[in-house]
Amino acid sequence: MVSGDGANGNPKPLAPGLKFLIYGRTGCIGGLLGKICEAQGISFAYGSGRLENRESLLNDIAAVQPSHVFNAAGATGRPHVDWCEFNKTETIRSNVIGALNIADVCSQKGLPLIFYSTGCMFDYDSDHPIGSGIGFTENDASNYSGSFFSKTKGMVEELIKNFKNVCILRVRMPLFSDLTHHRNFIKKITGYERVVNIPNSMTVLDELLPISIEMAKRNLTGIWNFTNPGVLTHNEVLEMYRDYVDPNFTWKNFSLEEQAKVLAAPRCNNELDSTKLKKEFPEILPIKESAIKYVFEPNKKKNKINLA
Ligand SMILES: NC(=O)c1ccc[n+]([C@@H]2O[C@H](COP(=O)([O-])OP(=O)(O)OC[C@H]3O[C@@H](n4cnc5c(N)ncnc54)[C@H](OP(=O)(O)O)[C@@H]3O)[C@@H](O)[C@H]2O)c1
Structure with a gap:
């Protein structure tokens, strides 16, 4: 168990009653969550158990006595999601058995669970055509299973939507300020030889991960499209990268x-469709x-500081 509750030089907890147990310590979202908790003075500990191992989750809960559990763990694939095509049993172990296991354990313990999942289970169709502004809502069932992930x-x-204690967050194409991180959509598409150019919903983690912590504090549950309102095309992202970061950047x-x-x-x-999230948090940009x-x-x- 890795603790962040003030003993290691972290800020003293300012949020009495809150104690977060976070899975995904070595991952992108899990790592960022720990930093946000430290900055906000929220007591937290990383789980050391594996999601598919029920006993290890129960041990973590017994040791930490959390008020909330965060599941930011899952098989996402390295270097990208194609990995899941060739590692199906490992993918099932984390994303199906593990995800259900932690939801069930938290349900039995009466603990709220924030589950970082994905919006990559929808594809434009005749009812939601590209460029129409008609987005998939939280009530829509998945219409895309083209990748194993x-x-x-x-x-x-x-x-999992049947577990009343779970808040499911549909993350998509995460953009965040660490442009060197391999999970950053910007790092990914600036590294590709060629990219498609399609409008998509995306999640700005720097803005929305703190919102997910607020969602935990409000004990929100159910499914949430966890993306900023509107869409960006690949080219719009790359144009901003060129205009703000690297004026010499080109792409095909x-x-x-x-x-x-x-x-x-x-x-x-x-x-x-991010209407539900925007209604709860009108400040989202x-x-x-x-x-x-x-x-x-x-x-x-x-960059300016570096050049100075
Ligand atoms: N495009 C999208 O739709 C999108 C984008 C971002 C995030 N998400 C979702 O958000 C979640 C977190 O994503 P991320 O970007 O932070 O992923 P990540 O950087 O790949 O990290 C995944 C984390 O999960 C842990 N993990 C994997 N299997 C586990 C298991 N069975 N038990 C315990 N820990 C396990 C990994 O630890 P080990 O290395 O020790 O296995 C790692 O810490 C995932 O569910 C992902 O699908 C979706």
């Missing part, structure tokens, strides 16, 4: 058909404004 996530959401586009030839599994593209404020402007400033 998406298939497991769609199946598990359908089951290719079609979905050409992309399919270099991937083991197809990728989905979609717009998620539209995706482009959020990306500029939280991701590109800070990196522009950093």
Whole structure:
């Protein structure tokens, strides 16, 4: 168990009654959650158990006595999600057995669970055409299972939504200020030889992860499209990268058909309707404004300092 509750030089807890147990210590979202808790003075500990091992989860809960549990653990694939196509049993172990296991354990212990999942279980269709502004809502069932990752996530959401203690957050194409991180969508697409150019819903983690902590404090449950309002195309993201970070950056586009030839599994593209999240948190910025404020402007400033 790795603790962040003030004993290691972390800020003294300012939030009495809150104690978070977080899974995914070595992961992108789990790592960021710990930093946010430290900054906000929230007592937390990382779970050392594996999601599929019920006893290890019970041991963590007994040791930490959490007020809330956060599941930011799962098989996401390295270097990308194609990994899940070739490692199906490992993917099932974490994303299906593990995800259900932790939801059930928390349910039996009466603990709220915040579950970072995905919106990559929807693909534009005739009822939600590309560019229409008609997004998939929280009531829509998955319409995309073209990759094994998406298939497991769609199946598990359908089951986990029946647990009344779980708050399911549909994350998509995360953008965040650490442009060197391999899980950052910006790092991914700036590294590709060629990219498609499709509008998509995206999640600015710097803005929305603190919102997820607020959601825990409010004991919100159910399914939430966890994306900023609106969409960005791949080219819009790359244009901002060029304009704010690297004026010499260039890229080449290719079609979905050409992309399919270099991937083991197809990728989905979609717009998620963020009305529910925006109603609860009216301050959430539209995706482009959020990306500029939280991701590109800070990196522009950093670059200027580096040049000075
Ligand atoms: N595009 C999207 O839709 C999208 C984008 C971002 C995040 N998400 C979702 O958000 C969640 C977190 O994503 P992330 O970007 O932070 O992933 P990440 O960086 O790949 O980290 C995954 C974490 O999960 C842990 N883990 C995997 N299997 C586990 C198991 N069976 N038991 C315990 N820990 C396990 C890993 O630890 P080990 O290395 O020790 O296994 C690692 O700490 C995932 O569910 C992901 O699907 C979705």
